Amino acid sequence: MKTKILMLLLAAIFSTNTFAQKGKNVQTSATTENSSEQVTDSMCLIYISLFNEAAKNKQYADAIGPWTLAYNECPGANRVIYTRGREILQWKLSQAKDLTSYKEAFDELMAMYDKRIKYFGDDSRYPTPWILGVKALDYITYVKGDDLKKPAYEWLEQSINGLKENSELEVLRQFIMLSYxxxxxxxxHAEKFIADYLKVNDILETQIANPEYKSNELANQIKQGLDVLFAQSGAADCQMLDKMYASKVTQNSTNLEFLNNVLSFYNRIGCIQSDVYFSAALSAHKIQPSTESANALAEMSYKKKDYSGAIKFYEQATQLANNNKEKATYQYKIAQIYYGDLKNYSRAREYALKSLEFNPNNGSAYLMIGIMYANSNIYDDPVLQKSVYWAAVDKFIKAKQVDNDPKIIEEANKLIQTYINYFPSKEDIFFHPQLEEGKSFFVGGWIGESTICRASN
Known part of the structure; x- marks a missing residue:
């Protein structure tokens, strides 16, 4: 009702003025377009006022008539023809009853952007690259039957090339999604996808580093999401990553946020053996030691067979970790070094037990201890030597009691079935006075634990 009253009032107010000025050309803000029938400034003002007021109140059915007149007869009169036009045509799409009417409305929306570029493409605030970006986003949203959306991909690329660090975040995100x-x-398309990712990554890094940029947090979230997508895409291997980041890590050796992002990125792709990763970790660790940087340095030290260095950094990672599960993991890694590389079983057990203090449900630690027991030579007497298998099986049983991981349980059961066959026979036990089936027996040497004497089946 309000819109209809406004239409009558405006028509009455401007009727005399309209006819008095008939024949005057409309002055546009960009390019002048002469329509087949001359339209006066006053008539355009009426059209614009009517559709703008109606669209403002979301009365798009009332807005579409005067908007169409303004759009067709004075397309260069005011930018609002296109800002409101987008809303009106999106509404028209939502009202389409069949595919034919939907396609007509969609084509009209796309054509509207082309006309906006013609008349307002040189607008300082919303130039042609910006218009192409919005056009692409609407294409992505409303197109039917185009899975790859290549036209939108091309418009987004033109938009980004034109606006660079002034690009909208959604334009950057959708560009990489379409490229993927x-x-x-x-x-x-792999090489182009990598180039697209690098281009957008550089822009996002510039935006994030700019203290005056108001959407730093959102830009960082989008960057992390695109990093994950790129990491999981399989388009780039570790060698490619090193080419991408080697010089950047050197240039940003004092930029902690950048270095930590690189470390996270390399971790996601699984390139933690890279020298670039090690360099980033070392620089980050010098600035501010963290669990991630300490772990990275430990991994690289281990790769170089610097076991003492690896142990040192895993200890630091343990101290810096925020939760017990992480602490348990780092202590277990130290245990693995002592067990597998240094062959120091007592130290390996020490760290396996430390790991269990942080995570009592780590069945892997018990399996490791049990295997070390089974591989230990404690006694010269061959029967007493078999006591190590009792102690070993105790640990295998404990592993499946504390850990509900099916793989741990399966491995524990296999080890139990293997080593119970190495238990001494009833006859062997009978001829050793210090042994009695079902009674406690203290296993000496570095093991130093009590177990139960058992006979093989």
Whole structure:
């Protein structure tokens, strides 16, 4: 009702003025377009006022008539023709009853952006690259029957090339998503996908580093999401990553946030054996030691067979870790070094037990201890030597009691079945006075534990 009253009032107010000025050309803000029938400034003002007021109140059915007149007869009169036009045509799409009417509305929306570029493409605030970005986003949202959306991909690329660090975040995100889809559909797009990712990554890093940029947090979230997508895409290997980041890590050796992002990225892709990863970790650790940097340095030290260095950094990672599960993991890694590389069983057990203090449900630690017991030579007497298998099986049983991981349980059962066959026979036990089936027996040497004497089946 309000809109209809406004239409009558405006028509009455401007009727005399309209006819008095008939023949005057409309002055546009960009390019002048002469329509087949001359339209006066006053008539355009009426059209614009009517559709703008109606659209403002979301009365799009009332807005579409005067908007169409303004759009067709004075397309260069005011930018609002296109800002409100987008809303009106999106509404028109939502009202389409069949595919034919939907396609007509969709084509009209796309054509509207082309006309906006013609008349307002040189707008300082919303230039052609910006318009192409919005056009692409609407194409992605409303197109039917185009899975790859290559036209939108091309418009987004033009938009980003034009706006660079002034690009909208959603334009950057959708550009990489479409590039990824093109790569999945055609592996030959891999090189272009990598180039697209690098371009967008550089822009996002610039935006994040700019203290005056108001969407730093959102930009960082989008960057992390795109990093994950890129890491999981399989388009780039560790060698490619090193080429991408080697110089950047050197240039940003004092930028802790950048270095930590690189470490996280390399971790996600599984390139933690890289020298670039090690360099980033070392620089980050010098600035501010963290669990991640300490772990990275430990991994690289281990790769270089610097076992004492690896143990040192795993200890630091344990101290810096925020939760017991992480602490348990780092202590267990130290145990693995002592067990597998240094062959120091007593120290390996020490750290396996420390791991269990932080995570009592770590069945792997008990399996390790049990295997070390089974591989130990404690007694010269061959029967007493078999006592190590009792102690070993105790640990295997404990492993499946504390850990509900099916793989741990399966491995524990296999080890139990293997080593109970190495238990001494009833006859062997009978001829050793210090042994009695079902009674406690203290296993000496570095093991130093009491167990129960058992006979083999």
């Amino acid at each position: 889809n093109l790569y999945k559909a055609n592996p030959e």
